[in-house]
Amino acid sequence: MITEELMRAVIARGYGGSEVLELVRVPLPEPGPGQVRVRVEAATVNPVDLATRSGALVEAGLMAPREHTGIGWDVAGVVDRIGAGVTAFAPGQRVIGLRDLLDVSLGTYCDYVALDAAALAPAPPGVCAAAAATLPLNGLTALQALDLLGLAAGDTLLVTGAAGGVGGFAVELAARHGLRVIAQVRASEEAFARSLGSEWVVGRDSSDLAGDVRRVVPGGVDGALDTAGLGVRALAAVRTRGAYVTVVGGSAPLPLRGIRVHQQWISSDGAALTELAGMGLTLRVAGTLPLERAAEGHERLAAGGTRGRLVLVPSGADAWSVPL
Numbered sequence: 001m002i003t004e005e006l007m008r009a010v011i012a013r014g015y016g017g018s019e020v021l022e023l024v025r026v027p028l029p030e031p032g033p034g035q036v037r038v039r040v041e042a043a044t045v046n047p048v049d050l051a052t053r054s055g056a057l058v059e060a061g062l063m064a065p066r067e068h069t070g071i072g073w074d075v076a077g078v079v080d081r082i083g084a085g086v087t088a089f090a091p092g093q094r095v096i097g098l099r100d101l102l103d104v105s106l107g108t109y110c111d112y113v114a115l116d117a118a119a120l121a122p123a124p125p126g127v128c129a130a131a132a133a134t135l136p137l138n139g140l141t142a143l144q145a146l147d148l149l150g151l152a153a154g155d156t157l158l159v160t161g162a163a164g165g166v167g168g169f170a171v172e173l174a175a176r177h178g179l180r181v182i183a184q185v186r187a188s189e190e191a192f193a194r195s196l197g198s199e200w201v202v203g204r205d206s207s208d209l210a211g212d213v214r215r216v217v218p219g220g221v222d223g224a225l226d227t228a229g230l231g232v233r234a235l236a237a238v239r240t241r242g243a244y245v246t247v248v249g250g251s252a253p254l255p256l257r258g259i260r261v262h263q264q265w266i267s268s269d270g271a272a273l274t275e276l277a278g279m280g281l282t283l284r285v286a287g288t289l290p291l292e293r294a295a296e297g298h299e300r301l302a303a304g305g306t307r308g309r310l311v312l313v314p315s316g317a318d319a320w321s322v323p324l
Contacts, residue, residue: 008314009110010294011068015055018295018302021071026106029114031083036117038095042133042288043108044074045297045310046165052102053298060249063102071294072108072312073099075115076123076133086117094123096277098136098268109294111314119268124277130311131283134165137266138309139276141247142169142225145264146177149223149243153178156221158213158237161228162198163189165309166247170225171196172281182213182221184228196282204228210236235259284308 006025013022031037048057049071057063079093089095097120099108106113123132145166151157157174161167162183174181175197183198190201202212210233214220220239228234229248238244241258247266255261286308289297297310 007111041129070107121273213237
């Protein structure tokens with residue numbers, strides 16, 4: 001008699017608060033053609049996970065209702081098995097990746113995950129698995145949003161929520177590409193924003209964001225990357241015929257004054273992720289939790305105040321604790 005191999009996974013059974021998260025045992029996924037099975041060493045807790053669990057994505061029309069839903073987008077781990085046609089990765093290789101499908105039964109909160117090889121990249125060297133897992137979703141979102149803005153070296157950029165997961169990467173990437181960055185952060189986060197490369201800082205709680213920005217850059221900035229979902233408040237800081245991109249669902253304002261307005265929806269991109277992994281970006285881990293404490297991770301993220309990302313570690317300890 002052949003016994004089916006099982007693994008642990010966290011799912012949302014229905015929608016609601018953290019109490020709908022459930023640790024279950026399910027069959028190990030088999031990699032199909034062009035896929036890779038990864039033994040998960042770390043999976044990041046992101047705001048989109050909370051939105052999936054709560055049913056907000058269903059209400060927004062982004063996914064159909066399900067009896068149970070897989071949770072988790074980011075992953076860092078070790079290649080366990082490869083499917084037919086995969087040549088870029090081999091068993092035992094450390095990788096990071098992104099699951100960008102919403103309507104699925106299993107996410108990355110699990111012991112093993114099967115992903116398309118095109119969604120994976122070699123893990124960044126010299127960092128632990130928990131830190132590596134914080135890069136895919138937030139790093140790719142920042143990179144793709146900056147591409148949408150289409151700014152050139154020397155142009156000015158406002159980044160709202162610049163100390164957050166996406167915002168921090170956006171500041172760092174923009175500065176490295178020669179943009180002059182205004183970071184919107186709390187006073188306590190100013191030193192961090194400047195360490196990432198921001199030239200100026202404006203207050204997060206300002207009642208006149210556009211006025212503050214225009215006092216620094218007369219006429220307004222060439223572009224705004226709105227990771228905080230401020231909408232028209234951030235748009236007002238952009239010059240006529242500039243560019244605005246939001247990464248928050250449902251918050252895109254009207255394209256006033258000829259401003260190009262876009263909403264960035266993340267997509268996996270192994271080639272771009274490989275580039276990001278080699279850049280030595282600032283990776284921030286707020287803490288790690290074992291897989292069975294996923295609900296606690298959601299509650300801590302919802303409470304706010306974390307600096308960096310909380311990361312679930314299925315093994316209960318970071319398997320890459322020693323730098324590569």
